[in-house]
Amino acid sequence: MSTSSTPPSGDRQTPPQVVRPDLPPRFELDHDFTEALAHIAAIRTRRKLERDPVYREIKPQLERVLRGFEWDLEPTLGTSLTARRPGVVRVAAWNVERGKRFAGLRHALTHDPVLREADVLLLTEVDIGMGRSQNLNVPRELAAALGMGYVFANYHIVLAEGDRGERGHGIPNTKAMHGCALLTRFPVLRFEAVDLAERKDKFHATEKRIGNKRTLLCELLLPDGPLSLALVHLDPFTGPRHRAGQLRQIVARLRRFGGERMLLGGDLNTNTYDLGSGQGMLYNMLYKLTRFGFEGTVEQYMKPEEILERKVFDALRAGGLAIEGFNDFARGTIYYDVYDPEMARKALDYLPKPVCRWLMGWLERRLEPWDGRVPLRVDWFAGAGLRPRSPQVIERPMVDGQIISDHNPILVDLELAN
CATH class of the missing domain: 3.60.10.10 (Endonuclease/exonuclease/phosphatase)
Structure with a gap:
């Protein structure tokens, strides 16, 4: 099948790739x-x-x-x-x-x-x-x-x-x-x-x-x-x-x-974060905690359209x-669940292991009122x-x-x- 444009590199911006209605079903x-x-x-x-x-x-x-x-x-x-x-x-x-x-x-x-x-x-x-x-x-x-x-x-x-x-x-x-x-x-x-x-x-x-x-x-x-x-x-x-x-x-x-x-x-x-780096994620977290406090930060996850x-x-x-x-x-529509092992594994993509372990333990304690799971x-x-x-x-x-x-x-x- 073909489109209206020549296939580009996977990293370049391209003209519209319009599929014509006369192509096969x-x-x-x-x-x-x-x-x-x-x-x-x-x-x-x-x-x-x-x-x-x-x-x-x-x-x-x-x-x-x-x-x-x-x-x-x-x-x-x-x-x-x-x-x-x-x-x-x-x-x-x-x-x-x-x-x-x-x-x-x-x-x-x-x-x-x-x-x-x-x-x-x-x-x-x-x-x-x-x-x-x-x-x-x-x-x-x-x-x-x-x-x-x-x-x-x-x-x-x-x-x-x-x-x-x-x-x-x-x-x-x-x-x-x-x-x-x-x-x-x-x-x-x-x-x-x-x-x-x-x-x-x-x-x-x-x-x-x-x-x-x-x-x-x-x-x-x-x-x-x-x-x-x-x-x-x-x-x-x-x-x-x-x-x-x-x-x-x-x-x-x-x-x-x-x-x-x-x-x-x-x-x-x-998600209200910059997940491009561990440094960016930690900066986002500190900013939220300073501005909204812990409970306020959790509340912001449900209303990202207002501020963050x-x-x-x-x-x-x-x-x-x-x-x-x-x-x-x-x-x-999604949850941050501190008890989800896959969530912990994903955190390792952004943070060094010692920092990740400390952070997960701290979050586990702070999220006890939410049973360890908050919605976003x-x-x-x-x-x-x-x-x-x-x-x-x-x-x-x-x-x-x-x-x-x-x-x-x-x-x-x-x-x-x-």
């Missing part, structure tokens, strides 16, 4: 450089990577995959434009944590009384061919189970088993792709992607990878007309100012993409998008030209006693025009 994003990825993963620096003959040989195909899409829209062809529930279209957004607990994820989306009524799903952190998620094509398998069409936009080629808490499973990656996916019961009229500049080169990250995040823009045909959607995942390894810059770029492109009705949804990573991440939400408002009416402000709001909807109804957060979906993702899904119903 199904396309698989594939490659044959799996064996070369082990060689590339062993290279230690970006400079050496750029000079490596194996990398230079596969680079054109690699760039095509990094900028690529996969889709299957056949389930949406010839279907009647009817929502699952009279008078409304239900949209859910969920960071599904790779889809690595796939059986539980599929069960929740097909059996949960609220989630199973969704007409559109905006899914972030979605794997294709990653050992940590059993090398499944997560968007394809979910879409087949739900009888929906899908569009997947790739972000990265992953050169590791996963992050610090995802290692040791012993399953080699095959396609090693990671991105976002929109699943829909309605026809897709067009789509494109927005490349987002990342401040930290992920080739040198704990989860070593090539590429950058992208925002997927899609126009769907709903029962009452078109809707333009933006599926967003902002960078957690930076601060609010950089996230705001990413969002301004997204909103500007969404406006150029067009449409009288627009919905933006996904993981905005409004205000620039991010200013970018939405400047683009004419509102968060009011689209979100349940009473519930968090990092997943959001924002819209324009729409009538939102009944926004909600599904609290920690579980199957067989296992939490499916570290994020909670968020939902909103959009009232259809008569």
Whole structure:
């Protein structure tokens, strides 16, 4: 399949990658450089990577995959434009944590009384061919189970088993792709992607990878007309100012993409920290404790739009998008859980081991009134030209006693025009 632009480097900004409506209803994003990825993963620096003959040989195909899409829209062809529930279209957004607990994820989306009524799903952190998620094509398998069409936009080629808490499973990656996916019961009229500049080169990250995040823009045909959607995942390894810059770029492109009705949804990573370095994270923490105190700092996690991440939400408002009416402000969408061993492992990515141990012990004592777990709001909807109804957060979906993702899904119903 092709787009309207020449595939760029994984680290460059590019013109709009518009997929034309006359393309085939199904396309698989594939490659044959799996064996070369082990060689590339062993290279230690970006400079050496750029000079490596194996990398230079596969680079054109690699760039095509990094900028690529996969889709299957056949389930949406010839279907009647009817929502699952009279008078409304239900949209859910969920960071599904790779889809690595796939059986539980599929069960929740097909059996949960609220989630199973969704007409559109905006899914972030979605794997294709990653050992940590059993090398499944997560968007394809979910879409087949739900009888929906899908569009997947790739972000990265992953050169590791996963992050610090995802290692040791012993399953080699095959396609090693990671991105976002929109699943829909309605026809897709067009789509494109927005490349987002990342401040930290992920080739040198704990989860070593090539590429950058992208925002997927899609126009769907709903029962009452078109809707333009933006599926967003902002960078957690930076601060609010950089996230705001990413969002301004997204909103500007969404406006150029067009449409009288627009919905933006996904993981905005409004965690109120700069996770780009241990020094930045400690500075953020000391600033909060000095300004708000400990209890006040915990309270700020649930209202990032007011002070600590205000620039991010200013970018939405400047683009004419509102968060009011689209979100349940009473519930968090992720938790900081001091007793979660994976949380402790992730902390080691930012802090020296002695500092990390001291900090975790201190937090354990201070968070006793909250039973060691505090909520944050990092997943959001924002819209324009729409009538939102009944926004909600599904609290920690579980199957067989296992939490499916570290994020909670968020939902909103959009009232259809008569």
